[in-house]
Amino acid sequence: MKVFRILVTVVFGVLMVLSCSEKQDFDQLDDLEITPTYETSVFYVKAQESLINRVSGLSFFTQDFNFDAFEEPFFADRVLSGVISYELENTTSKPIEISLEFLDENENILDTEEFRMDAAPTSTLMRDVSYGPTGKSLDIIKNTSKIRLVATNLGDGSSTSTLENPAIVLRSSAKFTLDLK
Amino acid sequence: MRLSNYVLLGSLMLTIGISAQNKQILYDFNEIPQSLSLNPGMETDFKWYAGVPLLSGVSGYVGSNGISINDIFADDGVDINVKVRERALDVLKPNDEFSSTVQLEYFNGGFRSNDPSVFYSFGGYLEIDNITFWPQDYAYLIFDGNADQLNREFDLGDLKSRGSMVNVFHFGINKKVDRNVTVGARGKLYSGIIDYNSTSNKGYLVNTEGQNNRIATTLDADLMLHTSGVQALNEAGDSNTAAAQFVKRAFFGGDLGLGVDIGFTYHLNERTTITGSVLDLGFIYHSNDAKGYSLNGKATVEGIEIDILENFGSLNRDFWQDLVDEVEGLVPFETETASYVTFRPTKLYASIRNDFGEPVDNGGGQLDCDCAAGSSGGGELRAKYRNSIGGQLYMINRPRGPQIALTGFYTRRLGNFVALKGTYTVDKFSYTNVGLGMNLQAGPVNFYIMADNLLSYKNIAATNYASFQLGMNIISWGRNK
Numbered sequence: 001m002k003v004f005r006i007l008v009t010v011v012f013g014v015l016m017v018l019s020c021s022e023k024q025d026f027d028q029l030d031d032l033e034i035t036p037t038y039e040t041s042v043f044y045v046k047a048q049e050s051l052i053n054r055v056s057g058l059s060f061f062t063q064d065f066n067f068d069a070f071e072e073p074f075f076a077d078r079v080l081s082g083v084i085s086y087e088l089e090n091t092t093s094k095p096i097e098i099s100l101e102f103l104d105e106n107e108n109i110l111d112t113e114e115f116r117m118d119a120a121p122t123s124t125l126m127r128d129v130s131y132g133p134t135g136k137s138l139d140i141i142k143n144t145s146k147i148r149l150v151a152t153n154l155g156d157g158s159s160t161s162t163l164e165n166p167a168i169v170l171r172s173s174a175k176f177t178l179d180l181k
Numbered sequence: 182m183r184l185s186n187y188v189l190l191g192s193l194m195l196t197i198g199i200s201a202q203n204k205q206i207l208y209d210f211n212e213i214p215q216s217l218s219l220n221p222g223m224e225t226d227f228k229w230y231a232g233v234p235l236l237s238g239v240s241g242y243v244g245s246n247g248i249s250i251n252d253i254f255a256d257d258g259v260d261i262n263v264k265v266r267e268r269a270l271d272v273l274k275p276n277d278e279f280s281s282t283v284q285l286e287y288f289n290g291g292f293r294s295n296d297p298s299v300f301y302s303f304g305g306y307l308e309i310d311n312i313t314f315w316p317q318d319y320a321y322l323i324f325d326g327n328a329d330q331l332n333r334e335f336d337l338g339d340l341k342s343r344g345s346m347v348n349v350f351h352f353g354i355n356k357k358v359d360r361n362v363t364v365g366a367r368g369k370l371y372s373g374i375i376d377y378n379s380t381s382n383k384g385y386l387v388n389t390e391g392q393n394n395r396i397a398t399t400l401d402a403d404l405m406l407h408t409s410g411v412q413a414l415n416e417a418g419d420s421n422t423a424a425a426q427f428v429k430r431a432f433f434g435g436d437l438g439l440g441v442d443i444g445f446t447y448h449l450n451e452r453t454t455i456t457g458s459v460l461d462l463g464f465i466y467h468s469n470d471a472k473g474y475s476l477n478g479k480a481t482v483e484g485i486e487i488d489i490l491e492n493f494g495s496l497n498r499d500f501w502q503d504l505v506d507e508v509e510g511l512v513p514f515e516t517e518t519a520s521y522v523t524f525r526p527t528k529l530y531a532s533i534r535n536d537f538g539e540p541v542d543n544g545g546g547q548l549d550c551d552c553a554a555g556s557s558g559g560g561e562l563r564a565k566y567r568n569s570i571g572g573q574l575y576m577i578n579r580p581r582g583p584q585i586a587l588t589g590f591y592t593r594r595l596g597n598f599v600a601l602k603g604t605y606t607v608d609k610f611s612y613t614n615v616g617l618g619m620n621l622q623a624g625p626v627n628f629y630i631m632a633d634n635l636l637s638y639k640n641i642a643a644t645n646y647a648s649f650q651l652g653m654n655i656i657s658w659g660r661n662k
Contacts, residue, residue, distance in 0.1 A: 043500075066501045
């Protein structure tokens with residue numbers, strides 16, 4: 001056994017002496033950044049003009065929607081910045097106002113996003129809202145538990161657009177950058 | 182150069198993950214009993230041998246063909262984020278692997294039958310074997326995400342990984358058929374300790390233009406992970422009985438399997454020999470603490486979709502939770518306890534060897550021992566020559582298809598007490614793999630040590646492959662001079 005130990009020591013000793021290694025710095029791992037950006041749709045709301053005409057009063061639709069996606073710890077603990085992109089299309093014969101209210105768990109309003117569109121024909125309204133260092137506070141996103149949608153008819157309650165399937169459509173998608181490290 | 186660096190390097194490399202080791206230096210090195218484990222049909226001339234417990238055969242390798250530790254961790258002033266981007270994400274492909282094997286023989290022996298043409302061998306060893314292929318699209322999803330990549334399909338099949346820790350018992354028979362032919366076979370009993378296996382994944386994740394909303398996100402997944410022994414060892418660890426659980430699973434209390442090795446040696450003429458072997462043709466049936474985790478199905482979502490006219494009567498429902506439930510229903514994550522079978526990574530060796538020079542028995546420098554070539558081999562004796570030169574082929578079945586290595590070698594025998602073998606190997610890890618092995622016979626005590634990819638020792642951190650083998654035996658040829 002002694003011979004064996006000596007031989008192993010000698011052979012590996014020789015290898016160690018003859019071998020070299022450039023200096024390695026494993027502390028570099030601390031500087032590694034893993035900050036991917038993910039993108040997906042958020043919500044889609046469509047209100048047909050026939051429905052708008054059936055509702056009396058200016059505000060033809062008000063509804064709170066539960067929205068826990070932003071509150072999920074995996075997201076809320078890691079989000080660095082983000083952009084929500086809205087796309088509003090109005091093919092009805094009346095001007096429409098849409099208000100999106102971001103509510104926390106106690107239904108306090110954290111932020112409001114308002115859109116106003118003329119009657120058709122009109123171009124699609126596009127809006128990007130940034131959150132994070134160059135935009136609104138990320139706390140709005142992190143604490144949002146519900147979204148309140150308020151749609152208001154600023155026109156009459158009887159006319160109908162000549163366009164096919166007239167409606168007001170709100171589309172949205174989000175891009176968020178997370179810190180996964 | 183600091184010793185601590187080597188220790189850290191070695192530790193890191195051993196944790197990277199592994200595949201069964203090409204032991205090209207040990208193969209056809211007939212002076213060493215452990216060469217029988219690579220070719221049960223090797224020519225043997227021992228009367229008996231006994232491996233020193235725990236020291237008869239220790240081997241291991243770590244390989245990563247696409248990237249080295251130096252590529253990422255060199256203290257070169259380059260931002261690690263740039264290095265990860267340029268040397269990993271932009272370079273590595275799904276066929277690039279991180280693999281390793283560690284094998285530890287805890288007992289090994291052999292003896293010649295009353296029929297001198299028959300030699301029996303037996304033993305047990307512990308083998309840890311892992312391989313993980315670079316999960317390219319998962320890496321892109323983790324480092325970059327999926328934003329602004331409409332219609333880009335992220336391939337979920339890029340996840341291919343498997344590993345195991347197995348205790349192997351074996352018994353082999355080696356038969357010298359005639360002067361030119363020796364054949365052998367070895368039966369193996371596998372006792373699986375721990376296993377994980379995720380190699381047949383399929384599917385994709387993609388963002389496309391939505392029908393209603395801006396983006397449609399589609400997940401089409403057929404993912405499966407099998408494990409065995411993980412939960413049992415975890416629970417045992419929590420109750421401080423991990424060692425007992427380990428021993429229990431190592432000695433037939435875990436998963437069981439069967440396998441076979443076969444091999445031959447054939448002399449084309451007095452000095453030219455061909456050999457071949459197939460190893461680990463076998464399977465393990467995982468039935469003890471087997472778990473399966475699957476994600477299977479297809480879902481396309483465009484966020485929360487509310488058509489007020491269509492949903493007028495149910496606008497108070499929880500659209501978000503409904504969306505989550507819908508996705509979980511379409512792509513359910515399920516666990517099961519069904520047994521499963523894994524096949525061992527089957528290996529194939531082949532070689533052609535030409536001997537030349539003086540027979541070692543005729544020269545000087547011999548040790549005064551009972552180790553004359555062929556002294557116990559049965560039948561007509563064959564001389565060993567001072568020099569051998571030849572080529573070897575190695576193939577192994579891996580999750581992404583067979584891998585091949587080609588080796589050229591030269592063996593030099595200095596009397597009966599020292600034999601040296603140099604190799605040059607080409608495989609996916611390296612085109613500059615030069616290896617060297619030494620066998621030392623001091624009376625009945627046999628010691629061998631081998632290492633390859635020696636050129637990489639000029640900067641060991643930059644190597645893509647490093648391996649070693651060493652061992653110690655007591656050998657008798659059954660006669661004394």
